[in-house]
Every structure is written in structure tokens, then in C-alpha cells.
Amino acid sequence: MTSSAVDFSTLPGDYLLGTVIAVQANYYLVKFRADILGSRQLPVSQLLCTRRARLKKVGQQVMVGDHVQVEEPDWAGQRGAIASVLPRATQLDRPPVANADQIMLVFAIAEPDLDCHQLTRFLVKAELTGLAISLCLNKRDLVGARTQADWQQRLAGWGYQPQLVSVQEKLGLESLRSALRERTTIISGPSGVGKSSLINTLIPAAQLRVSAVSGKLGRGRHTTRHVELFDLPQGGLLADTPGFNQPDIACLPQQLGACFPEIRTQLMDQQCQFTDCLHRGEPGCVVSQDWERYDDYRQLLAECETQAQAVQDSATPDAAFKLKIANDGQVQKEPRLQAKKYRRVSRRSRKQSLEDLRYELDGNLDDLKALEDSDAFSELE
Ligand SMILES: Nc1nc2c(ncn2[C@@H]2O[C@H](COP(=O)(O)OP(=O)(O)OP(=O)(O)O)[C@@H](O)[C@H]2O)c(=O)[nH]1
Ligand SMILES: [Mg+2]
Ligand SMILES: [Zn+2]
Incomplete structure (x- = not known):
């Protein structure tokens, strides 16, 4: 297919x-x-x-x-x-990929340690695309059978069935291969978890750069910067994407509940009294608060509300400032750069593809627009 x-x-x-x-x-x-x-x-x-x-x-x-x-x-x-x-059948903007069928999230059980809040962010971000999601936990060689089983059970409680693999020891790769067969899959996950190593193992011709995890961040030194599709020997395509450590969640507060399988299953055969219920104790809410990720849900909900409020406030923009949402979800005011005064891109950046620049600008559309308007853009063209 x-x-x-x-x-x-x-x-x-x-x-x-x-x-x-x-x-x-x-x-x-x-x-x-x-x-x-x-x-x-x-x-x-x-x-x-x-x-x-x-x-x-x-x-x-x-x-x-x-x-x-x-x-x-x-x-x-x-x-x-x-x-x-x-x-296009589907279109993702970050990473920019058309016609993808599914997202495979890759996390490591160890080195770097599996951070549940970070995993939840990636899962929610992936759920928002509407694409099918599969979850792969790599580096199982670094932990015992007991720890592996614990993770399996814990994530099943969230509504996911992770595939536990070790790229290094070539464990669990067969079921992964069949999940990828004849589909276009976007590989996503934090830095250093082994995404490029996995692709190199599945597609020896890919020869992606992999490097030792170094420094405090536990981050590979040569990180993947380009989006590129690779042919799987058994049919299908894989996209390696640059690792993000903290994906931002930009959605309406009302969309967030559908990104949690725990909420979806509770709403399968019953509904809350109010159609726009945000499941935090409203009258007639049927969603329980007794599940592991409920606090994560509330935290992300608060972020979405802050962002939605910021968008509303900027409907009457203060011309000299623009709003920026920091990684911690706080809204900050920043002086607005005039397009003409936009700093020149460095020689190094100019050599990179526009896609890279999009990442470096971290999705800030104002900056991107300014860049496209500036002559730096025509130099790239
Ligand atoms: N112990 C162990 N180490 C692994 C395994 N898979 C990959 N690694 C190591 O993890 C490190 C990071 O691997 P990469 O493939 O570069 O990670 P990445 O996810 O592509 O990282 P970015 O490109 O920065 O996003 C490398 O040192 C790999 O050798 C595994 O199954 N077990
Ligand atoms: Mg990589
Ligand atoms: Zn509710």
C-alpha cells in the first residue's frame, strides 16, 4: 500500500x-x-x-x-x-513530510532515562497529527527483564503497546519491521535515543550519522538535521527527523482530551453533560481523575489555555511587541523585529537547506516570514 x-x-x-x-x-x-x-x-x-x-x-x-x-x-x-x-493524502508541517501513514515514536528505556512527561508531550504531539502512532522503546539491553515488563505494563495503562527493542543487540526488530512494511513512517523522538541507529540497521544503505551520547544532556553530538526518506528493503519509506527534546503543544483546550487514550476510552459509551467539558470536575463530567497521567493532562491543558489566551490577546496586537511562548508554557513579550532589520543569516546557515532554517527558527512564524521577506531567502533560492 x-x-x-x-x-x-x-x-x-x-x-x-x-x-x-x-x-x-x-x-x-x-x-x-x-x-x-x-x-x-x-x-x-x-x-x-x-x-x-x-x-x-x-x-x-x-x-x-x-x-x-x-x-x-x-x-x-x-x-x-x-x-x-x-x-496529498496527509501533510505534516513539522517535520515537513507529505503522505505519511504513521508516526513511530522512539524513546530509550535508559541512556537517556525515559522521562514520562517528555514521552507524554511527544505522544500528544503525535496524536494531534491524526496519524496512527506506534511506540518503540530502544536500548532494552541496558535494563533487566523486570524493568522491561514494568514499562510494558505501565504504558499499557496509558493505552499504548510499546515494542521493546535493542538496536545494538538486534533484539525485537522483526516485529518492528512488519509494523513498517509498505507504509511511510515518520520516526520521531528525543535526541540520543537511537533513531538514526535504528534506521541504519533497518536500511544499511542509509548510513546516517550516529555518535556517542555525550555531555550532561545525554545528547548525540552529531544530530540529525535534514528530513529525508529512506527506502525500506521490504517496501515502505522511513523519515528520520531531527530530535526535539521538548515539543510544544499548540492546540485548542477542547482538542486535548482526544489526545489521551485514557480519556477516549472513558468517553466511548458515555458523555459529559457539557460538550465542551474539559474534564476537571465540571458538573456532569464523566471522566475520572484517577489515572496516572491525569496531572500531565491538567498541566498541558493549562498550557493550551495560556496559548489560546495569548492568541486572543494578540488579536489587538501591541505593534512593538510580539508574543512568544517559552518552553515552560509561559507567554513572554519580545520586541518585534522589523523584516529589514532581521539579522543576516550566518554563512553556515546559508549553506543549510530552508528546512533546517525552519527548525532553527523553532516554528516562529513571524521570524520565518521576516526571513522569507528578506534577501537571505532569495540567496537560498
Ligand atoms: N546500549 C545501546 N545503545 C544504543 C542502542 N541504539 C543506539 N544506541 C546508542 O545511542 C547513541 C545515540 O544514537 P543515535 O542513533 O545517534 O540517536 P538519535 O536518536 O538519532 O539522536 P539525534 O540524531 O540526536 O536525534 C549512540 O551512541 C548509539 O550507539 C541500543 O540499542 N543500545
Ligand atoms: Mg539522529
Ligand atoms: Zn468531562
Whole structure:
């Protein structure tokens, strides 16, 4: 099964359809996949493509994971041009990936220690995408059978069935392989848990950079910076994403409950008196408060409310300031930078892809807009 909003079998025979597996500045690496090509044979399996000016003019973005039509292939020079982008079945903005089927969250049982609050943030963030979620706990070689069983049981109480693996000792990888087969999966998780190691083991050709966990943060020194899709030998694609340690949760307070399986199951065959109930003791609320992550739910709810309030307040913006939400959920006022005065990006940054810059700006849309308006952007183009 290949994720797409389009039935590939209905496309004309000479239609050259590929999947964008990497984006670097204005170049798109397009892979022609055997599962889409069927019996067709092509001289090479991938081409480095530019985007037709027409697409640029209409503002059609091309993302990793996009299924695209390639024109004028130069097989000898391994170049081509993207003529159109097929409708997306799904789209994630952070990381920017189109047509993903599922998110696989990777955490380590140890080194770094499994932090339940951090795991909850990642889970909620993943739940908000609406994609299917699978959870993988790596480095099981570092703990005993008892600890492994305890985690399994604890997370089952949250509503998840983690797969316990050791990439290093090659334990538990078979069931992981079958969960990934013929699907496009985004691998996500904190730094240093072994995401790149896992992908290298599943796809030896990927050769992602892995490095020793070092320093107080327990963070790998060479962290993954680009979003790139890798072909699984048994079919399917994997995206390694940069590790985030503290994903921010931006949703309406009313959306948060649906991100907790514990709440979802309680609301399966009963409902609260008020449809916008936030499950914190309102009259007629049927959701119990007696479950492990209830305090996490309340904490995240408070964050969402703070953010929602900040958005409301900024409807009448104070021109000189902009609102910023810090990692701890506190809203801070920061002087607004004028687009023209935006600091020049460093030589190092300029060499990086726009995707990297998006990460470095940490999702701050004002800054991104300022950057796109500034000449730094056209230098990247
Ligand atoms: N003991 C043990 N160590 C592992 C295992 N898998 C990976 N590691 C080590 O964990 C460290 C970090 O691995 P990476 O694959 O770079 O982690 P990552 O999640 O890609 O990190 P970022 O790219 O920073 O997000 C490396 O030193 C790996 O050798 C495992 O199963 N057991
Ligand atoms: Mg990595
Ligand atoms: Zn309720």
C-alpha cells in the first residue's frame, strides 16, 4: 500500500511518477519506486530535479514525501524537472513530510532515562497529527527483564503497546519491521535515543550519522538535521527527523482530551453533560481523575489555555511587541523585529537547506516570514 490521495493505476502509461525523498535548497531528489512503477524499467532509480517555474509562480510547495510528475528526464545527467505535485493524502508541517501513514515514536528505556512527561508531550504531539502512532522503546539491553515488563505494563495503562527493542543487540526488530512494511513512517523522538541507529540497521544503505551520547544532556553530538526518506528493503519509506527534546503543544483546550487514550476510552459509551467539558470536575463530567497521567493532562491543558489566551490577546496586537511562548508554557513579550532589520543569516546557515532554517527558527512564524521577506531567502533560492 502506498499512501496517496491518488489512484496511481489510473495515470497514463508514459506518466513519470516519483516520490520526493529529500529537499536541499531548491533541488528535489525524486525516487522512482518499484512499488509504483510496476513492470516499467527505468535507466536510473532517482533524478535530481528542479521545480518548474510555473509551480513556483503559483506558490506550489514541494515537500519530502510528495508524489510528483517528472518531465524531460535527462537519464545520462540524472536530472529532471518537477511538473506537478499530486494531491496529498496527509501533510505534516513539522517535520515537513507529505503522505505519511504513521508516526513511530522512539524513546530509550535508559541512556537517556525515559522521562514520562517528555514521552507524554511527544505522544500528544503525535496524536494531534491524526496519524496512527506506534511506540518503540530502544536500548532494552541496558535494563533487566523486570524493568522491561514494568514499562510494558505501565504504558499499557496509558493505552499504548510499546515494542521493546535493542538496536545494538538486534533484539525485537522483526516485529518492528512488519509494523513498517509498505507504509511511510515518520520516526520521531528525543535526541540520543537511537533513531538514526535504528534506521541504519533497518536500511544499511542509509548510513546516517550516529555518535556517542555525550555531555550532561545525554545528547548525540552529531544530530540529525535534514528530513529525508529512506527506502525500506521490504517496501515502505522511513523519515528520520531531527530530535526535539521538548515539543510544544499548540492546540485548542477542547482538542486535548482526544489526545489521551485514557480519556477516549472513558468517553466511548458515555458523555459529559457539557460538550465542551474539559474534564476537571465540571458538573456532569464523566471522566475520572484517577489515572496516572491525569496531572500531565491538567498541566498541558493549562498550557493550551495560556496559548489560546495569548492568541486572543494578540488579536489587538501591541505593534512593538510580539508574543512568544517559552518552553515552560509561559507567554513572554519580545520586541518585534522589523523584516529589514532581521539579522543576516550566518554563512553556515546559508549553506543549510530552508528546512533546517525552519527548525532553527523553532516554528516562529513571524521570524520565518521576516526571513522569507528578506534577501537571505532569495540567496537560498
Ligand atoms: N546500549 C545501546 N545503545 C544504543 C542502542 N541504539 C543506539 N544506541 C546508542 O545511542 C547513541 C545515540 O544514537 P543515535 O542513533 O545517534 O540517536 P538519535 O536518536 O538519532 O539522536 P539525534 O540524531 O540526536 O536525534 C549512540 O551512541 C548509539 O550507539 C541500543 O540499542 N543500545
Ligand atoms: Mg539522529
Ligand atoms: Zn468531562
